[in-house]
Amino acid sequence: MVFLPLFIISTRVFGQIWTVFYKTTSVCALNGSTVNMSCSYTYPQQYKLTDTFWMLGVEIKSLKEYPKYKDRVEYIEDRQKQTAVLRLHNITNNDERVYFFRLVTDTVGQKWIGQPGIQLKVSALQVKAPQLVLEKERVNLTCESTCSLTDAFIWYKNGQALKIQNKTLQLQSERSDSGRYSCAVRGHEDLPSPAVSVNVMYPPLNTSVSISPSEIVEGDSVTLICSSDSNPPALNFSWFKENQSSAVGSGQSFIISSFNSSHSGRYYCEAQNQHGSQRSASVSVSVKGDWDILYIIAVCVTSAIIVGCGLLFLIIIIVHKRTKKSNNDSKDTEQKKTSAGKASESRDAENASAQDDRDTDTKKPEAEEIAYASITFHHPANEAKSAASQDMDVSVIYSGIR
Known part of the structure; x- marks a missing residue:
């Protein structure tokens, strides 16, 4: 609402004062809302006040006498405080008038109309x-009225209230921002503005190709369909076959009436609107037999690779085990040679000792039985000696005895 300086209109009649005091001379209210217009007054006390009412400037009669006002008007008055309020419901643009307060007494000619009245403006x-709203472009939406209103606004998108309470709504123009927007004044949520559509424009996205039928037999009619998401919808479509320099067709659908092996290949489309274009991924198109052969070849090659890898792995394991066993055998042989050498040295030492003993026995015949027994039981573990060594030892012993 607009509040202007206070006005007091008064006059002196026979030494007494008539006064009508309007709190404001201009009121702005929303179309469809309820508005209050108020004033206070004084009049000469020697007269008796018989009637008060609100009127238009056209003719002197109460608003309640007008058919278009009678069901929408309320007079709220306190004669002791000498205040009056005009309450007008469901206002429209036709209610944009100047409203006056009138006082009537029981004395002829003693009546008064308060000037300058209150100007009602309907917003x-x-x-x-x-x-035009382009994707990624910053856009401001403004809630406007024909007169100054409170700054507490409410914004709606598709009928749902948003958290923004400013007069201006700022958008980053994402695709999800498309919708119908309206605004209202806080406290008058039931009186929103007419909704306006916001369409965020963007180039084709998610362009793809579909094939019908999915399994192609030679001689079939094959249809390729290009689809994309764009705003406005893409109207220009071009078709291409890989390894060919120029387009092979146009339109959202590309039809090959009698498909044969010469048509086989990889196809893609390009969708375009006034904001840009996008190419789809390539799709393979061929007759079912060709695909069967390729499938068999692929399976065979894959199987061969798997079997070859398995055999190679097995060979590696076998070679590794054999190498490990050979290394172990070499180590065992070396250990055996070392043990045999040590045993041979031990035997030589024992033989030398035995020879010394035999020499001693030759000098001392009385010790024959003891030496023999000693030689027989001193080495019970010499079963590993060679036959030649054993014969030599026996012959030596017996020669000593004789």
Whole structure:
């Protein structure tokens, strides 16, 4: 609402004062809302006040006498405090008038109309938005009215309240921002502005190709369909076959009426609108037989690779085990040679000792039995001696005895 300086209109009649005091001379309210217009007054006390009412400037009669006002008007008055309020419901643009307060007494000619009255202005909210919104472009939506209103605004998108409470709504123009926007004044949520559409424009996205039928037999009619997500929808479509320099077709659908092996290959499409274009991924198109052969070849090659890898792995394991066993055998042989050498040295030492003993026995015949027994039981573990060594030892012993 707009509040202007206070006005007091008064006059002196026969030494007494008539006064009508309007709190404001201009009121702005939303279309469809309820508005209050108020004043206070004084009059000469020697007269008796018989009637008060609100009127238009056209003719002197109460608003309640007008058909278009009678069901929408309330007079709220306190004669002791000498205040009056005009309450007007469901206002429209046709209610934009000047309203006056009138006092009537029981004395002829003693009546009064308060000047200058109150000017009512009816405001309609509207959303101001650009007609063209491009993706990623910052855009401001403004809630406007024909007169100054409170700064507490509410914004709606598709009928759902948003958290923004400013007069201006700022968008980053994502695709999800498309929708219908309206605004309202806090406290008058039931009187929103007309909704306006915001369409975020963007180039084709998610372009793809579908094939019908999915399994192709030679001679079939094959249809390729290009699909994309864009705003506005893409209208220009071009078709390409890999390894060919120029387009092979146009339109959202590309039809090959009688498909044969010469048509086999990889195809892709390009969708375009006024904001850009996008190419789809390539798709393979061929007759079912060709695919069967390729499938068999692929399976055979894959199987051969798997079997070859398995055999190679097995060979590696076998070679590793054999190498490990050979190394172990070499170590065992070396250990045996070392043990045999040590045993041979031990035997030589024992033989030398035995020879010394035999020499001693030759000098001392009385010790024959003891030497023999000693030689027989001193080495019970010499079963590993060679036959030649044993014969030599026996012959030596017996020669000593004789």
